[in-house]
Amino acid sequence: MSVIRKVGNFVTGTARMAFLGGNAAYYLWLLFLAALIVQGLFAYAHQAERGLISTNMRDSVSWGFYIGNFTFLVGVAAAAVLLVIPAYVYDWKPIKEVVLFGELLAVAAIVMCLGFVLVDMGRPDRFWHLIPGLGRMNLPSSILAWDALVLNAYLVVNLVVASHLVYCAYYRIPYNKKIVVPLVILSIPMAVSIHTVTAFLYNGMTARPYWNSAILAPRFLASAFCSGPALLLILFQILRKVSAFEIKDEAIHKVAELMAYAMGLNLFLFGAELFKEYYSHTHHIVHYDYLLRGLNGQPSPIALYAWMSLAFSVISFLLFLIPKTRRLPLTMNIGCVLIYTSVYIEKGIALIIPGYTPDTLGQIYQYIPSATEVRVAAGVFGIGFLLFTLMVKVSVAILFEGRSHATVAGRDAMLAPAS
Amino acid sequence: MSLHKSRHLTGRGSHATSSTCRLHASSEVATRIADILHTPRSRFRLVVALGCGALPLQTACRPVEEAPSRYASAQEPPPRVVRAQYPVAPPPFSEDIFPCSECHSPTDKVNRTPHKLEFHEEIVLRHDEKNRWCLDCHDAVNRDQLHLADGRPVKFTESYRLCGQCHGPTLRNWQAGEHGKRTGSWSGDKQYLLCASCHSPHSPRFKPMKPLAPPVRQEHIR
């Protein structure tokens, strides 16, 4: 079979696996995601017609919900791949599957990141200005240009590895270690780099003292590593139930333990920031005052979320730290949800909004996302989750349900696979 | 080494009386110096010490050239070009008031004591009115001009010379272009505005004015 035919076969075969053979819950989930995406498209059409004025962002708060989600998802993308390290160190049986699922999550997360950047741009029709060679990239000084480069490179690396693994599994041929292993090893420092570059994007803004702190990059990495694996833990537990995916309890508990340490580091770094602000008590404290209390006697709309995030962080830290609660599935899963929510708030509204409030000239604009922003964001999340769901379904079908090119269609089974 | 030797040789004791001590001390110093000069190592050390000591002396003795101070000009006004005349906008006369000689003749009898005027009552003097009145600036004989403190005439088109008598720093700033406004080109010809163009000479303080509208709050931008 020619390569084109094989690839075409792969595409149609996996499409069948993705959309056929699921149960009612699966199709309900797909329908829900499709609805999210469709309403998101309508909301984006409204935004594309009127411009970004349909969001609540204004000159004082020029980045908001979209970029907050982007920042959080870069963390998820980075952390998903970082699970490779403990999988390798602790020699887990399904190491290949862990790597694969981590990369699939990374791909879905990066796609969502790029989606959020696109919907946030004032001129998305000029996206080609960011393509090296076609456009004009301000390297090395612009961190956003670096971010565009490393995010796309990371996406390519993960796509190549993931698609190669699934493709070879589909055709029941051994995967090429020479491609996969170096790329997987490369993806680890790349994962660290994408989140560091994203942190530097904020870190380098001298105009925003709330972000211009040296420990912002370590904070990002710590909070990413404690939140990203949460999704994968939940996924593994689901897969254990619905497929032949086997992963020992010890492996799951080990990941939870590592998340505890990461959250402990995150809390320590946050404490360090609080000390610096409240002990030094310079004028820059005004941003933390807005985050945690409010300014000029007016309560801040985000204070509740900031305290919730802190409470959830501490609770989930304890849940994961104490071996008893870590091992109990109920408390562990509660911990996963709490830790995910807490970091979502911490990297989203608790990061972006106080940086802009008050603004550089001392004026205050209270930002909360508009309905359009929430709808478009839900649509982007829908796209990411749909992509992830379909990719996981395909992977599970091939790896654990014995599906392959041979079982997909009758006539293809008659053709001998060429390796 | 030789120093110790010499001390032992001369055998000077610390119990000697002061005067004799001084005498002995000076001869001791002379002996010591002689010893140093005779010993190569000590000679070298002496030369180095003198050399090191000579450097600050050298600097102290050199004529002092002060580094040009950035703030030197704050104490002394910079040697700026001061023109004899400045291109100014026309004096801001009230309508139909000039030339004043249409009403005031040079041969009129003038009451030079400060008093309340019967005409020009729309002018309320709020310009050091405790110590000044009209004829301190307006010429009593020729009303088409002003006069300086010593009586020299000043044309209305050069009224800045009169203002500058009391407001010296302001005049210097105005000449440099810092005070007031100049219209024209930043790179070419400029036209000055007379003091009186912005400050009514009778009531020079600016009146408060109504500001233009504040910016729309961003919450209201839809």
Add this chain to the structure above:
Amino acid sequence: MRSLPVLPMPAPEPPTAARYSRREVVVMGLFALAATAAESGCAVDKRALDAFVQQHFRDLSPEELKQRLAQMEKRYTEEYGKNVRVSATPPIPGVLYGYALDLSRCIGCRKCVYACVDENNQSRDPQTHWITVLEMDKEHGVDLLRANAFYDHETVPAPGKFYMPVQCQQCDNPPCVKVCPVEATWREPDGIVVIDYDWCIGCRCCVTACPYGARHFNWTKPGLPADQVNPNTEYLGNRPRPRGVVEKCTFCIQRVRNGRYPACVEICPVGARKFGNLLDPEGEIRYIIENKRVFILKEELNTQPKFFYYYGL
């Protein structure tokens, strides 16, 4: 004042022989995909195609630039009914623009704000102001956290208050230029930081990076009534902007490069604003810097602005 090197204008690339370069063809292919997304109105017409593949200002050859300016003049004249002219005046060599503002004189009347709006074709609805006048207490001095930009008194100056207008400081080490991912904004040899409105992607990194709140974004299509358009426009300055791009004060580049004062300097009724060439030892700007107690905003950020505040009285 150290003398700054006057950089020559970068030599433009010679135009390629083909009608569209290879790069443009690739981009047009992308355009075919992107044309379905609203902005161009789905019409793959020649004008939209040219707008899509529009190169960066500094990559345009002189012929391409002339063509571009002519296209713009046609478009603006059609849209606004007036005979709008668009020029691309090069910088004057040996010039570095500086601005000084006397805080003891500003009375907060906001005449500069609205003179700027009229001169620079800013959007009236939604409102865009390039100059923000901050009211502060004399008791607390320059403390931006206590500043109020929305004061509205019967008369100004209000007792006990002083006023500080803030606009683009045209920094020599501009953080906005540093962060722009596509080099849509840069510092010209005469010191003015400019924006190519046809290259900006609207990411608002620069708006976030500016410590002076000087950059403003067009959140929607600017509302510029045809009867209030200033027809003398400059490509890198006051030409009517499209939506989704960033804009800011350019020291009235269309005026100063032709020897005139910026609009805000001309309109100020109390003579608080001073402008000139920092490299001219006889100008009033040098006099002010050398003789008055000047300070710059947020000096510790090392942005090296060319906007100097001082107290003249």
